[in-house]
Amino acid sequence: MLRIIVIMLLFLVGHAFGIEQPIGHVKSVSGEATITSGEKKIKAEVGSPIYQGSILQTGKNSAMGVTFKDETVMSFGADTVFSVDEYLYSPAQGNLKFSSKLAKGSLNYVSGVIEKLKPDAVTVRTKSGIIGVRGTQFLLRVEE
Amino acid sequence: MNPQVSGSPLWRGGSRSLCTFILLSMLLGGCATKSYVVLLPSPDGSVGEVVIKGEKGEQVLNQAGQAGSLDGRALKIEERQIKEDFGATIAALPKIPVRYLLYFSAGTTLTPQSESLIPKIISEAKTRPAVDISVIGHTDTVFTDPYNMQLALKRAGRVSELLTEKGLKANSMVIESHGKRNLLIPTPDNTWEPRNRRVEVSVR
Structure with missing residues (x-):
């Protein structure tokens, strides 16, 4: 069931193909987890793609781990709602941004390349405060 | 109990409201510490x-x-x-991603040392569930931007071919070119620099 997708990304032509690129993939799931991208909600499985705008959710006694294109790594504990608002990773063009929101639940975050190349490009919003990340690992918990 | 506090009008006259205050701040404090x-x-x-x-x-x-x-x-x-x-x-x-740097002796020919990394990359990939790979080509600053975008793409394409030939199976593999726009060693334009002539392989 392994599929190889080889996509040639020519300079500045990426968007011209009209194919939206996944920005990350699911690496681990236990229990119930879903990914909502646009109108489509899928059951999260190892290998499931994540897109800009995707909403990641876990249920009771569940957890999920994901890895992003820029090598940012995250995991989520039970009853979590996390969304990727904006994800830009084009180092050659200098487009670097990662804004996300943890509505509730828990997150373990490990920095990737985006913030190495551009400090202050990574933020995680919560309802009570905004977190700026500069090259590190942290734990974040948001209680409803 | 602090005598200054116990003697204060607040403590004597408003013990009930103080209790409410303490209870309330405990509740608020409790809520805040959960986030x-x-x-x-x-x-x-x-x-x-x-x-x-x-x-x-x-x-x-x-x-x-x-x-x-x-x-x-x-x-x-x-x-x-x-x-x-x-x-x-x-x-x-998930397992923390790793990044390999492969260097070129000329054109799209890998140095022997870098070519020997190919099997290592494949065995690392096998340890990961639904492994994702990015193969990103780079050049030094000799020659024009369009030329180097093409050359870096060819380098990345060559490395991706080698990985596939030697048996790499991936959930996704993306090939990219950064040309001369993402230097490992910062140099002025038109500078010969072997350390910038590279392909980066991100294994996630």
């Missing part, structure tokens, strides 16, 4: 920084183990509490 951030060292051992901006202020966390509430106040959290709140989350963290 928090804890800074940890990166997997490479370095400690970065997290800045929390909330309605109660701004907190900069830059020490391993330092915590802050999400409204921007400093916070003390016991390790036992962190384990209770995050044990399952930490256990679900």
Whole structure:
């Protein structure tokens, strides 16, 4: 069931193909987890793609781990709602941004390349405060 | 009890309202501590920084183990509490990605040393569930931008071919070219620099 997708990304032509690129993939799931991208909600499985705008959710006694294109790594504990608002990773063009929101639940975050190349490009919003990340690992918990 | 406090009109006259106040602040405090951030060292051992901006202020966390509430106040959290709140989350963290640098003697020919990395990349990929690969080509600054975008793409394409020929199976493989726009060693334009003539392979 392994599929190889080889996509040639020519300079500045990426968007011209009209194919939206996944920005990350699911690496681990236990229990119930879903990914909502646009109108489509899928059951999260190892290998499931994540897109800009995707909403990641876990249920009771569940957890999920994901890895992003820029090598940012995250995991989520039970009853979590996390969304990727904006994800830009084009180092050659200098487009670097990662804004996300943890509505509730828990997150373990490990920095990737985006913030190495551009400090202050990574933020995680919560309802009570905004977190700026500069090259590190942290734990974040948001209680409803 | 502090005699100054116990003798104060507030304590004598308003013990009930003070109790309510204490209870309320305990409740509020309890709620606030449930939403928090804890800074940890990166997997490479370095400690970065997290800045929390909330309605109660701004907190900069830059020490391993330092915590802050999400409204921007400093916070003390016991390790036992962190384990209770995050044990399952930490256990679900995927393997940290690795990045390999492969160098070219000329054109799209890898140096022998870099070619010997190909089997290592494949065996690393096999250890990961649904492995994702990015193959990113780079050049030095000799010649024009369009020329180098093409050359870097050819280099990345060559490495991707080698990986596939030698049996790499991936969930996704993306080939990219950064041309001369993402130098490893910063140089002026038109500078011959072997360390910039490279392909980066990200294994996630």
